[in-house]
Amino acid sequence: MHVIYGGTFDPIHHGHLRLALEISDRLGVAGINLVPCHIPPHRGDTGAASEQRLRLIELAIAGEPRLAVDNRELRRAGASYTADTLRQLRQELGDDEPLVMVVGTDAFAGFDRWRDWQQIPDLAHVVVVRRPGPGLDPSGQPASLLASRAAPDAAALHRQPCGLFLELDPPLLDISATGIRERIADGRSPRYLMPDSVWDDIRRSGLYGACPEGNF
Ligand SMILES: Nc1ncnc2c1ncn2[C@@H]1O[C@H](COP(=O)(O)OP(=O)(O)OP(=O)(O)O)[C@@H](O)[C@H]1O
Numbered sequence: 001m002h003v004i005y006g007g008t009f010d011p012i013h014h015g016h017l018r019l020a021l022e023i024s025d026r027l028g029v030a031g032i033n034l035v036p037c038h039i040p041p042h043r044g045d046t047g048a049a050s051e052q053r054l055r056l057i058e059l060a061i062a063g064e065p066r067l068a069v070d071n072r073e074l075r076r077a078g079a080s081y082t083a084d085t086l087r088q089l090r091q092e093l094g095d096d097e098p099l100v101m102v103v104g105t106d107a108f109a110g111f112d113r114w115r116d117w118q119q120i121p122d123l124a125h126v127v128v129v130r131r132p133g134p135g136l137d138p139s140g141q142p143a144s145l146l147a148s149r150a151a152p153d154a155a156a157l158h159r160q161p162c163g164l165f166l167e168l169d170p171p172l173l174d175i176s177a178t179g180i181r182e183r184i185a186d187g188r189s190p191r192y193l194m195p196d197s198v199w200d201d202i203r204r205s206g207l208y209g210a211c212p213e214g215n216f
């Protein structure tokens with residue numbers, strides 16, 4: 001089984017990293033592939049450039065054998081559409097290997113506005129991680145897909161290559177990249193919300209307006 005976890009990761013934080021390990025445990029897989037987007041199709045400019053966000057991910061996962069980074073979206077020009085990424089992976093993996101994409105409810109709420117979203121179940125399974133917040137509109141397409149194509153359990157994802165939706169509710173850390181960027185811009189320390197190696201690099205390179213000489 002091949003599992004991808006996509007995001008803007010602007011910057012990566014402990015919420016993302018813990019989630020990846022929780023999912024790896026629950027799906028019973030050896031590893032999770034983090035896929036940073038190059039140009040997010042759905043939001044404005046990122047705070048850090050693609051290569052900088054990639055470098056922070058590499059620092060964050062160094063020494064953790066269950067986490068890898070897949071930089072394929074950075075190597076593709078233009079907006080990073082998940083369906084394109086899944087099509088590429090499906091070609092590489094062949095027709096039979098289970099392929100899974102992981103997404104939080106906040107991002108999944110807009111699933112029916114994603115490019116070629118109706119093709120995604122023919123390419124991969126979707127694991128939706130329940131996050132605090134308004135949740136899904138019960139009358140919307142994402143909620144109805146989650147119900148009509150629900151996997152009975154995680155083991156079912158191993159038995160077919162694609163087409164199932166599984167909602168998981170692992171323990172989550174209440175951390176967001178937005179909150180981290182705001183703290184840094186305000187001159188407050190985001191330490192302990194992300195690995196020290198990531199924070200040290202942000203400080204050294206002055207990302208997000210961090211002041212290397214600041215008092216954090
Ligand atoms: N603390 C967290 N715990 C679990 N999942 C998270 C957490 N933060 C983000 N995610 C999920 O990780 C994926 C990538 O998220 P993203 O890179 O947008 O991070 P973010 O912290 O939500 O960023 P931002 O605040 O900039 O929107 C999404 O599917 C999102 O739902």
Ligand SMILES: O=C(O)c1ccc[n+]([C@@H]2O[C@H](COP(=O)([O-])O)[C@@H](O)[C@H]2O)c1
Binds near residue numbers: 007035082083113114
């Ligand atoms: O393919 C799309 O049209 C599309 C639209 C919105 C979001 N996504 C993907 O959803 C993932 C989570 O997005 P985000 O905003 O939480 O970083 C990330 O991998 C995005 O590329 C994909």
